[in-house]
């Protein structure tokens with residue numbers, strides 16, 4: 001049987017939110033953002049245990065927020081570090097033995113069971129997978145003085161989300177190398193890519209937004225208002241990725 005653990009980095013400062021204290025403790029409809037995320041993994045049949053990475057100064061606040069109810073599976077807190085990368089590495093080193101680890105930003109509270117399952121299934125085939133959304137805006141490379149350098153080809157550009165799922169041994173080794181070489185990366189997949197491992201992309205879900213600035217709280221509220229169904233599925237958000245025997249759904253230039 002596969003042993004799968006969820007690692008939820010939650011040790012950030014929420015600077016861009018501009019709220020007092022960690023944005024993950026902000027309440028949306030009477031429930032903290034952190035609790036939405038933990039509940040999603042507690043419901044998921046694809047996870048054996050949940051490990052929340054917390055800043056040492058916030059351990060008490062998080063315990064107060066999460067540990068007053070029973071969960072279906074083991075829930076534990078581990079101490080994070082200064083950067084997200086440090087938090088994930090610290091969390092990884094404290095996981096019990098497992099085959100796959102699902103890394104998911106605690107700041108993405110609307111992740112669905114289906115998306116967690118798809119990411120895990122992809123990683124079981126290739127060893128590593130990340131959820132991502134095709135870019136809808138045109139992307140340009142811009143120099144520091146504000147001048148356009150070049151326009152990128154949107155058809156090859158994806159905005160990366162979490163969950164990202166990895167063979168545990170790959171991710172641990174990739175982080176150890178990252179620390180040894182003092183690399184600075186934004187996501188875990190990059191470290192695994194640099195080891196030469198393949199990373200499979202799984203088409204993401206626009207509901208799975210990262211709560212970063214105050215406007216994201218409005219968007220989250222609107223998604224909750226809309227309910228789970230209307231925004232899910234191929235018809236609302238066609239995937240440009242090839243499925244067996246098919247091409248994509250026409251995400252060329254338009």
Ligand code: CTP
Nearest residue numbers: 009010011012013014015016082083084106107
């Ligand atoms: N995170 C973490 N440890 C850090 C920094 C970030 O565990 N040292 C977590 C955050 O809590 C969040 C996720 O990584 O769940 C994604 O980070 P981000 O959205 O950037 O959150 P913050 O770093 O808290 O926000 P900001 O960058 O605006 O300060």
Ligand code: MG
Nearest residue numbers: 012013014084
């Ligand atoms: Mg940050």
